[in-house]
Amino acid sequence: MASKLFMRRAIVAALVVMMxxxxxxxxxxxxxxxxxxxxxxxxxxxxxxxxQAGFWTMWAGGIDCELQMIECIRRAIxxx
Amino acid sequence: xxxxxxxAALWLAAGLLAxxxxxxxxxxxxxxxxxxxxxxxxxxxxxxxxxxxxxxxALVELKPSDASWLSTPVRGFRGAEHPWGLACVANExxxxxxxxxxxxxxxxxxxMMRTKLRQPRLNVFGVGDLLLLQQPxxxxxxxxxxxxxxxxxxxxxxxxxxxxxxxxxTAAQKTDVPSGLVACGLGYQTWLPxxxxxxxxxxxxxxxxxxxxxxxxxxxxxxxxxxRTPLWDVAVTASSGLWILTxxxxxxxxxxxxxxxxxxxxxGESLGSVELKPRGRLIVRASDRAATVLTAAGTVVEVMxx
Numbered sequence: 468m469a470s471k472l473f474m475r476r477a478i479v480a481a482l483v484v485m486m487x488x489x490x491x492x493x494x495x496x497x498x499x500x501x502x503x504x505x506x507x508x509x510x511x512x513x514x515x516x517x518x519q520a521g522f523w524t525m526w527a528g529g530i531d532c533e534l535q536m537i538e539c540i541r542r543a544i545x546x547x
Numbered sequence: 548x549x550x551x552x553x554x555a556a557l558w559l560a561a562g563l564l565a566x567x568x569x570x571x572x573x574x575x576x577x578x579x580x581x582x583x584x585x586x587x588x589x590x591x592x593x594x595x596x597x598x599x600x601x602x603x604x605a606l607v608e609l610k611p612s613d614a615s616w617l618s619t620p621v622r623g624f625r626g627a628e629h630p631w632g633l634a635c636v637a638n639e640x641x642x643x644x645x646x647x648x649x650x651x652x653x654x655x656x657x658x659m660m661r662t663k664l665r666q667p668r669l670n671v672f673g674v675g676d677l678l679l680l681q682q683p684x685x686x687x688x689x690x691x692x693x694x695x696x697x698x699x700x701x702x703x704x705x706x707x708x709x710x711x712x713x714x715x716x717t718a719a720q721k722t723d724v725p726s727g728l729v730a731c732g733l734g735y736q737t738w739l740p741x742x743x744x745x746x747x748x749x750x751x752x753x754x755x756x757x758x759x760x761x762x763x764x765x766x767x768x769x770x771x772x773x774x775r776t777p778l779w780d781v782a783v784t785a786s787s788g789l790w791i792l793t794x795x796x797x798x799x800x801x802x803x804x805x806x807x808x809x810x811x812x813x814x815g816e817s818l819g820s821v822e823l824k825p826r827g828r829l830i831v832r833a834s835d836r837a838a839t840v841l842t843a844a845g846t847v848v849e850v851m852x853x
Contacts, residue, residue: 500775501801502725534646538629540724541669544744544776544803546586546602547829 501543509536571810571821573850577614581607581845583802583828589633589642590829591673592733597831599841600633600642606656611832611839611847623658624650634673636697641678643671649678649700665701670729674753675737684714684727691729692741694754710756711741718743725775732781733830740781740789747777751789751813764791766817770807771796779805782833787813790838790850795826804828804843808850821850 509532516528581599589600599607604621624630628644635641644650644658646667651660670681677694684691692709699705711729718727731741737753740762747767752759767777773794780792788810795806805827809820825844832839837851 502775505724506722537669537724541631541728542586542588542602544725544728545670545730546588547590547780 502540505536505539505543508539509533512536569819569853571808571819571850571852573821573823573848576611576839576847576849577616579607579609579616579841579845579847581616581618581828581841583843587828588631589671590733591633591635591640592832593635593638593640598633598635598640599829600630600652602629604630606640606652606654608654609831609841609847611849614847616847619656621652621656621658631669632671634671634678636673636678637676639697641671641673641697643668649680649697651697662700665703669727672731672739672741674731674734674739677754679709679711679731679739679741681729684718687714687716687719689714691727691743692731707754709754710752710759711739711750711754712743712746712748715743715746730778730780733783733833735783735785738783738787740783742778742781744776749778749781749789749791751783751787760787760813762789762811762813762815764793764809764811764815764817766809766811766815766820767793770809772806773803776803779803779827780830782830782838784833784835786835788818788835789813790830790833792823792827792830792840802843805840808838808840810838810852819852823848823850 512532516525516532519525519528585601585603587599588602591598595610595612597609604624605618606621607618609616624644630642630644632643640652642650647664649662649664650658653659668680672679678697679692679694681691690708691714692711693706694709695706715726717723726745728744729741730744731739740749740751742749749762750759751762770793773796776794779794782790791809791811792805793807795804807820807822810818825842827840827842829841830838831841837849840848842848
């Protein structure tokens, strides 16, 4: 059980690093994209969620991260 | 042919008449103290008033015909709620308090009623006596909007797909959330213009496929715009004309704003345009000959065809 949890966290952490790297590459070439900023926040939030203790806390934290990302993009794209 | 179909056919035909581009004029009608400090998260047209909901949260009533406006704080949202969208149906104002809660607001800014939704929804618009709720883009080519009367929001049998924007195949991916978001402009009676936030294709209709026009503005290629959100706002008029506000490339503030307002028809031709300075936030009111716009400076500007 503990090794599964460790593996899950390791995978999430690796994904976070890859997403942040992708975001940095994109930002070097083009003006700041609100969606990229929201994705960076999502990556940070996943990192935080992955550090929570217990499967269900991680699961709920991950869902909250996704809702926050949609909220962030909706504000950036549709907010007047 | 039924009378409604005949009216719809004539309305659509009027919008396909040939274009005659003429320059537009603009004048300041009145000034508000609305600033860019707060994001406008919803707009609804209700009789002579246009209502705005901001993330303060505040409910703003604009009456262009009286050159008046009033801002009222909204009371009753809970801590974790981030309201989004605004609809006026049968003179009642509705918003999404969160993804699963539809709330009715009084004109004095109180949350009067909450309804838990069975499925999460991303946005709410109003047209005629219907609420349009945006569902997430879970399947390609599926209508993104569904229409329902306020009393029936949780009755699947009384919910109808609205023949407007369809889900793009890429929108279901986490990396392309913007392509799953729908925006709708100002409607006329039961006609509403809607589009996908990242696209330039506008559907104008009353929810029935046979009475829905797809407009591809032809003048966008000649306009400097933000390709990520090319259309900033659209209004449809009594003679099936369109006012199309195209977006500005993001400035230092990072906020998207409307740069150029174009009078158009259902063929997507330009009938005249004007660059807005200061930039436009949204269209407040529109008729065949004039459109009223709230600008980033807080002024309410009327743009007129000669």
